[in-house]
Amino acid sequence: MNKIEDSPLSILYVSHGGGPLPLLGDESHREMVANLRQVTAQIARPAAIIVISAHWEAGKATITAGANPSLIYDYYGFPKQSYEIQYPVSGEPALARKVLALLKDKGIDAELDDQRGFDHGLFVPLKIMYPEADIPCIQLSLVDSLNPVEHIKLGEALAGLGKENLGKVAVDEHFAMIPGALEEAIRRDLEQGLKPLCVVATLGTTGSTAIDPLKPIGEICEKYGIWLHVDAALAGTALILPEKRRMAEGIEKADTFVFNPHKWMFTNFDCSAYFVKDKEALIRTFEILPEYLKTREAERVNNYRDWGIPLGRRFRALKLWFVIRTYGVKGLQEKIRRHLQLAEYFVKKIEASADFELLAPVPLNTICFRYNTVGRSYSTKELNQLNADLLERVNDSGKAFLTHTKLNDIYTIRMVIGQTQVEKRHVDAAWDLIVAEAKRRR
């Protein structure tokens, strides 16, 4: 996670005063220099740096876009050596063009400048933080330097840089990731000089509970040295059943795995269980150690504040512990099995009905279906409307609550059987209600 290519987009606020003085060994800036160096030691090394500098005064925001920008010594009245400082860093014109496009997209007036050099707002802090000058940089110089609205708009625009690096992999007819398509996408990225960082596979997608094939996906990730995260938000609970563990075949190749006991393991919101193979990778990424957080216990305990972003956190493990103690593993297994049986029971009702059809495989407890009477030829648009109306009537009754999604543009009703005390009579009642409401408007 800590290699150049793997650095996530992050924003660092650096306050720097005194023009060139911090670089000249000035006593009053010593603490500031030490702080900047400490920050560098604690963050992942970036692949490129965009410095957003607040004090350039052109008519609109400018982005330094030259391949080898010079330095502008825009400070006055300092000792002679202040004007001899060098920072021979390269520019990153492609990134400059990308940033310009993102700003324009958000209606922020800006232009590229091939001639402009880096001003001291860039080279002074960077020479302290990265003295080798080996990380390409661009400088975005703002007009309205301290206007918070401008700053927020800018942040929104730059957030697009993250999304642009997110790729979607094609899925098969069951909505599960196609490993061949994943490998193709990785190869395409590599050919373009991009370095894929992480693959997120899902056990039980939100829309249809599709199960991605972890084994081949894991092998591909291993081959290309890519972090594999497995999101089993709802479906992870089913892994407490030995007969369901097959769906996680290949899980040993995952670097991280998460599931939400608050979804299907009877634990009050919120509680997400997160498993990580190499905790050091998290610590290297998130650890901060200011003086007031240093304790004698650091070696003896897991400091979870260093495994993620928040420092303060609730003790969620405690309520999960009580759930496990209350039901016992056997009790939990019985409940989950019961839910799966009820889901199968509901599936059979749909299969036996001439008025309803399944729209996705049902590996667990989510049933994707719609109203569609055999022998009547509705258009997709009509069916979408009919089913949206049906869902609304069912929910308006106050007796059941169903959700929907769209699978290949088809309006899909979702029935989830996972409530702690659900019984067959509830499922029967829900089915009768759905059938009655479907009949009402035919």
Ligand SMILES: Cc1ncc(COP(=O)(O)O)c(C=O)c1O
């Ligand atoms: C597959 C999947 N991942 C993630 C989430 C969101 O999880 P969380 O509530 O922990 O952010 C959901 C649903 O809420 C989900 O279905």
